[in-house]
């Protein structure tokens with residue numbers, strides 16, 4: 090049996106790390122730490138604008154999509170790595186937890202700076218996503234992450250995208266400093282509820298995590314207010330904050346997850362929540378499920394998330410107390426439509442935006458097109474077809490110039506809402 094490695098970083102703070110750092114090449118570390126970072130899903134770079142300048146390198150365009158770096162040499166647009174996969178915490182679901190028997194590595198801030206610049210100049214990446222296990226303390230870890238971003242920006246005039254993981258519970262002054270250099274900050278909520286954290290991440294507390302989220306929101310709001318009064322006022326995390334939630338590691342229902350997500354969006358103005366289905370690993374703790382969370386559950390949660398953010402649904406109406414799980418067989422908009430036949434049919438030539446958004450098979454971009462087109466002619470089913478709407482799917486839900494639905498029998502209603510994500514990625518957040 091393999092010996093279990095335990096790193097007592099508080100008692101042997103730098104010695105063991107420095108020794109291991111000296112033994113591993115940067116390439117070795119990159120293989121370990123890029124691989125370790127793949128478990129963090131919160132890395133889209135949408136929404137940042139940062140112009141390059143004549144002194145430095147790089148720029149970030151708005152709504153760019155960053156991809157993850159893989160250590161096999163594929164060209165990617167985001168260097169996504171951990172500063173270290175050492176961690177003093179013991180979150181049961183996490184491969185980097187202190188009791189995990191894995192290869193460990195740690196970059197120095199200078200090494201991350203060097204890699205980022207090198208990859209950027211080779212046109213492999215658009216920016217950096219940097220996270221870390223917790224070494225010594227939240228403050229110490231955050232200082233190391235900030236040093237990378239600060240050096241890139243202030244020494245090398247790096248204009249590319251930077252997403253920094255923010256360590257929950259770090260000093261508020263470090264949050265301020267991180268937001269000064271990074272485009273986006275994210276604090277992982279980790280699990281949907283405090284009771285989930287008690288079970289599987291004993292060192293983490295929802296109140297501490299949300300405290301840091303609240304600081305980010307307050308500082309961003311303050312920076313935006315200052316920016317309105319003075320255009321040259323310093324920006325704070327212009328691409329906002331996001332978070333990641335592991336789902337399926339506990340019994341928490343989709344309804345609880347969606348309600349939690351709604352509270353987080355409202356309370357902290359999050360740009361995105363990333364849902365990561367739990368995957369079991371060898372010799373995992375007995376408290377964890379043996380089966381992986383179905384990818385479709387993750388996908389349905391993203392669809393529910395989109396319904397809240399873009400389709401005007403409230404968290405409460407997406408599921409019910411009596412049916413708290415999302416269906417794996419059909420999207421949540423179709424489920425809602427089947428439960429509310431009194432809401433249909435919706436007249437595509439007269440209904441308000443809010444009603445059109447509730448038609449399964451019509452995505453929000455097409456809703457905007459319909460609203461535009463119908464101002465100069467009455468729309469038919471053929472017009473919908475030209476918008477790539479699946480007319481067979483929507484026929485039971487809409488009235489058009491040449492179409493009146495026959496009352497659909499239960500079961501004859503469309504079962505899949507294709508357009509909501511047809512030309513989009515729930516993961517990237519792009520429609």
Ligand code: SF4
Pocket residue numbers: 176177178179180183184185186187221222223279290
């Ligand atoms: S603090 Fe983060 S890196 Fe450390 S064990 Fe928990 S989830 Fe993993």
